[in-house]
Amino acid sequence: MPQRPLSHIRVLDFGHYLAGPLTGMMLADMGAEVIRITPPGGTGFDGPAFDMLSRGKQALELDLKSDEGRAAAIELAKRADVVIENFRPGVMQRLGLGPEALRAANSRLVYLSMPGFASTDPELSDLPAWEAVIAAYTGQFTDMGLNRRLMGINPSFSPLTLASAYGASFGAMSVLFALNAREQNGGDHIEVPLAAALLEGLVYNCEQIEDYPARYKSPREVELDRREAEGLPMNLKFEELSEFLDPFYRTYTCADGRGFYVVSGSVATHPRRVLETLGLKDLADELPDFSAYLDTRDWPAEWSMRNYPVGASDRERVSSAMKAAFLTKPSHEWEELFGAAKAPATAQRFTSEWLHDPHALASGLILQVEDARHGLMQQMGNVAWLSGDEGAARKSSAAEADLAALLAEPERGGAGGQAGKGWLDGLKVLDLTNVIAGPTIGSTLARYGAEVTLVQPVDPSVDPWNTVVFGIHAQRGKESILLNLRSEQGQEALTRLIAEADVITMNGTDQQRDHLGLSPERLEQINPRLILVQLDAFGGPMRGPKSDHLGYDDLAQAATGVMLRFGGGMETPEEHAHFGTIDVLTGFCACVALGGALLRLNETGKGGVARASLAAAGNLIQAQFMYDHEGRAPFDEPSGRAALGWGAFYHCYQAADCWFFFAAPTERTATLARVPELADLAELPEDQLHAALSERFRSQPLPHWRAAFAGTSATAVPLSSLHDTRDAALQLETAGNIDLTQATFRVIRHDRHPMGRWCDLVAPNAVRPQAGRITIPGSAPKYGAHTRAILARLGYSAGETEAMIASGAAGERWSEKYLPE
Structure with a gap:
């Protein structure tokens, strides 16, 4: 097989449960040599899903609590490029395998830590960070979608592992970008708190705009406002919602x-x-x-x-x-x-149907993998890939690693570099995207130092709800030019922009891409080192019957099974709660693909096409059950409006004062035995336990239960709301000195925004490097604000620019106001 994009990269994957192994799987899926380190007897989370996440990896059992196991891990780190771990803060340090120790052994090592909450957060760092605990504390289960609010259903549990999905995509992209900058920065220690990643993924549900114009509110939002203003109950039945859709x-x-x-x-x-x-x-x-x-x-x-x-x-x-x-x-x-x-x-479709869907299989969105334990499996495919990489559609199950052979290889250390540079400093990005998923790529790259130029049409084809309201976040850190690409002059200006770019981003099908004149063949002729980052709705590593179908976030939810699970069945489908659930994730996955393309470029001098799709990201948020095989356990994950958890030990409950989430998925009844008020329940059959716990938990306020479970692997955390999380983490932009590294959550009130209204946006603090630099991108400009300056930079005279604007080949604005009212 030809050399794969990451075949020169070696990764030590100490991950457990989901986020760490997912990150390792993303890198293995792009060709990295990933060595999965597991303790004797396994992690306790072994099963078909973990076997899927282990595909393409080498498995190595080490007792990290022993001197021999620890010494072997350090020797492996000397021969590795990347280390991934997602333990609670301090665990790896206590084992003698923290970032300081391993980077002392290998200064070029990129060490990725993925705790549930920030290690520097004095209030949250020690919380047992189970997936649903992160979701509950951040606010994912509260006021979950317009339907649920109108029906008065609150809270709403969802088994989708959004924190791990967003965290893994941030983790993989940051590792790849840090590797790309190793000659300048040396190695790095990167922390990606999963809760911070979750809040960034749900950014559009936290966005707040001063005096938000009523024209942008949907019928359901208008009805919510009416009922709240008139003091009416939120008690609509599901069948009554259609009037407001x-x-x-x-x-x-x-x-x-x-x-x-x-x-x-x-x-x-x-x-x-x-x-x-x-x-x-x-x-x-x-x-x-x-x-x-x-x-x-x-x-x-x-x-x-x-x-x-x-x-x-x-x-x-x-x-x-x-x-x-x-x-x-x-x-x-x-x-x-x-x-x-x-x-x-x-x-x-149901998820079980999607796993056998003809398009999903033909396109490689779903792969058939011969697994050593389960036989032929349908598994989620790559979430990020490079066109022409045949290995993206070929997978194998995990194989045993040969420790002696690994340790016989030379060490990979070397010269360091000067810390403090952005990983993508100087990278020129030409952004041709719209709505949410595509623009997310450029705004994410801007935080790492990329210079992003946004090109939009002179006559907008998308309404201001999608371009301006969502663009307040998605277009941050960019300069903006308006061009009519149907005109000869507009195309000529685009060609000049392409000539100066390192990366082009676009969201569209292959047909749309080629129609724009961005075919891989043409781009290679212009510049063989140019990278096109392309995302679409239903694309995969191969062509399928729906590869050129158009689609949006919600359509990927519907096609892959998210809506039927959340709603509870074919008669009651519901979009999963939040704006941009899959959109934002797809943009992050496209950044992962770009990271692989940049490393391949450094090795081969070849650019090419880096890809992601909404449907692939729809697989990713369902990773823990996105597989099938003969004899598989039923698809019986929690679904529908009544779902509040996954068994008695992983469930939403009411305390005397509020709703909270109780998580004790490992020790279970042993946890109850340690709490005097609950010890008598430890002997109950599980089918009686939920009702008994519900009654007992209602007898005391939440602070009592939090204290009772302190110091154990169990926890009880309040069901926060996204808006409460936002407001508690708010800092004024004009106050300056915004700290992105201490608290888990950080939100900025941009009180000097160019639209003339303040707006609240989640800060870019999900990725926290030690060596690399993160920049808070500037405010999204008014569309067309930089047209004249960009044309001048491209060599157009003032007279030529004026003529282009007069003819409609270029433009300076879509509306008089930044945000039409």
Whole structure:
């Protein structure tokens, strides 16, 4: 097999449970030599999911509590490039294997620590950081989505391991970027607190804008505001919610009884494509259609097809016509028709169906792997890959490592470097993306020192809810130019921008990519070292029947099984709670792919295409159950509106004063035996334990139970909300001296924002390097703010620039105000 992108990198994976092994799997999936270190007898989390996460790794058993095992680990570190661990703070230091010890043995080592909460956080660092504990404390289970709030369902448990998914993507990207900068910075110790990664992943649910214009609120948000203002209960039934769902953002029932999810608002052409595909062209012709960038006072009608949401006057008749049309064909026919029409939509599927879906298998989003213990397995595929890397679609189960052979190899130490530089300092990135997932790439790269130039069309094709409201975060740290790429002058300016770029980012299918003139062949002709970072909805390492279908975050949720699990079944599908659940993660995964591409570039001088997709990220947030094989245990993970946990020892409970999450997944009944008020329950059968614990926990306030479990592997933490977490972590931008390294959570109130309103945004503090430098990106500019300056830099005279703007080949603004009102 040809050399793979990371085949020159060796990783020691001390990870357990999920986040660490996931990070190791991402690196192994790109060709790194990953040695999985396990204690005698295993980690206690062994099983099919862990076997999947161990694929492509070498397994080595070491007793790290013994002198021999510790000495072997240090010798291995001398011969490694990366160490991954996700223990509680201090564990590796007590073993003599902390970052100071191992980096003293190998100064070029990149050491990644992934604790649940920041090691420097005096309040939280010692918490037993089980996945759901992180989710509960951060606020993932509270006020979970508009449906649940309107139905008065709070809290809502979800088995999706978002903290580990976001943390692993941050961990993998930071390792790869640090390796890329090793000649300048030497090795590094990087900490990625999973709770900080989770808050960054849910950034759009924490974003707050002063005097937020009502035009951007969905019908469900308007109803929430109305009920709160009038003191009405939140008691809607699920079937009543349809009245408050936008026609272009909801599930319909097809002739075969399967749900079909449409997410086609906000982009100027998509609502019309949907209606015409359904045979409703006459209806489309009747609906208002005008610029979404006008202020509402200048609108000629109540709403526009170019702007989400549909107005109240047309909502019922549009949705009724669409309901009737969908009932005329089965879901698989509609899926083909919508895919061909480039109208974003998909059939709802269970995760078990997705694991055997023809497109998922053909594209490599799902792989068939011959596992040593389970036989033929369907497993989630890569979440980040490089085009042309054949190994991305070939996996093998873990193999035993040969310790003697490993220790016989030469050490990998060498000259260090000067600390304090951004890992991507000087990297020039040309950003051609829109909405959330694509722009997340550039804004993430900016924190590491990349110089990002955003190119958008002169006439916007996406409404300001997606471009401006979401862009306040996703476009941070960029300069902005508007070009008409359908014009000869616009294309010529783009060619000049490409010539000066190191990296180009775009979100779109291969068809869209080639139509833009960004085919790999053309880019290689312009500059063989150029890297294109491409993400799309349903792409994988190989082509499949839906590779050119369009899609958004929610459609990946529907296709991969997230919505049916969260909602509880085909009759009650619900989007998973939060804006950008998969969008943001996909952007992070694309950064992982770029990290691999940069290392390959350093080794081979070859650029190429680095890729990720929404569907692949949909696999990642379901990693702990994204597998199937003969004899597999049932897909019985918690689902639906009544879910509050996973058994009595991993569950949401009510104390006398508030809701909290109780986690004792390992010691279980032994934990109860240590607490006097609960000791008598330790002998109860498990099917009686939940009810008994519920009653007992209600007898005392939460501080009592937190004290009772202190010092054990169990814990009880309050169910916070994302907004409470945000507000408690808030710092004013104008106050200066914003610290990104001490507390687990940090949020910045940008009180001198160019839009003229303050806004609250999660700070970029999920990645905390010792040597590398992290920069807080500047505020997102108004679209087109730098058009003249960029054209001048490209060699255009003032007269030429003026002529381009006058002809519409370039532009300086989409609207008079930063945020249309």
